[in-house]
Amino acid sequence: MFTGIIHTSGVIEAIDRLESGARIRLRTTAEELFERGESVAVSGVCLTVLPQVDGSLLCDVSDETMSRTTLGTLGIGGRVNIERAAMVGDRLGGHLVQGHVDAVATLVSVTTAGEFSMYRWSFPGEFFELVVSKGSVAVDGVSLTIVEPEDSTFAAALIPETLRRTTLGSARVGDRMNLEFDIIAKYVRSMIAKVCGPAPTG
Template sequence: MFSGIVEEVGRVSSIRQMPKGKRLSVNASLSKLVGLGDSIAVNGACMTVVEKSDNEVFFDVSFESLNKTNLGYLRVGDYVNLERALLVGGRLDGHMVLGHVDTTAVVESLVRQGDFFLFRIKINDYIYSHSVEKGSISINGVSLTIADLKRDYLEIAVIPFTFENTNLKYIKSGDVVNIEVDIIGKYVKKFLESSQQGLTEDFLKLHGFV
């Protein structure tokens, strides 16, 4: 599990084809802090460290991850957001991010507003139905707050610190980003859909909410 607080922006140093996948090498100083088998969120996608050196970490990216995330679009020289897995008892400064990317989305526009940046991202029905305005969402592994939510797009207002310390500063209109919706929203939606009784006053009383 992750928090969506990016530790480092690494740079892709090599990409090697594998049967049904790719081996990805990322140049990053946190290579000194991880061991083989550790989990690292790469643009928000949970990856396992399969090899390391003093300044590089290596990940085997399966065909499933290549199809469901933007890791398949990466080229040598691209920048990726990196975050090590949370420690039990550690601070949760962002929100609960599993590292299981739900889908990808396309950035429609990026507008600078003073020192801040407004991203508009085109979304599908899945993202819309699992999101709420002012709720949390993970974009390329960054924990962000939805400033505005419409049926076909959402907007994110990004502070200067987050912009400068993640790969968001390299994003352009038309780029593909990884999206993980809030896990709490997933559970609530599934719970409501699976309840034949539905959300009524009697149901809430029965479960101690009223």
């Protein structure tokens, strides 16, 4: 479990294809070494740490994950957000994030006002009922607060600290990003669907 508060970034140093998936090597800004077997969120995708080589972070990624997230399109030199799993007793500064990507969103507009920015993303319409004003969403692993939701787009205001610490600060219109909706909203939708049937799309 994660919280969507990013303290560490990484750069992809190598991508080695495996028989069914890939092994990614990352160089990170973390001061402490990652432990074998621990969970990390890499741009919002929960992965398991392998034994490290020369201080690098190694993770295996399945073909399923490569195809359903942006990890499959990142190349050597690509920057990623990295978050270690939350510990019991940690502050929950963002919201509950599983690292299970629901969809890939596309950045459709950026409006800048001084050091602040308003980003708007488009997303698959089948998830529209999970997007509510002032609700939470994780974009490339970053916990954000939704504003101005529409049927298939939503916006979020990014503060200077978020722009500096995460890959969102260098994002451009047209970029694709991993999207995870709030787990509580997903459970509520599932329970309601079992009683009332699924909500219409669009």
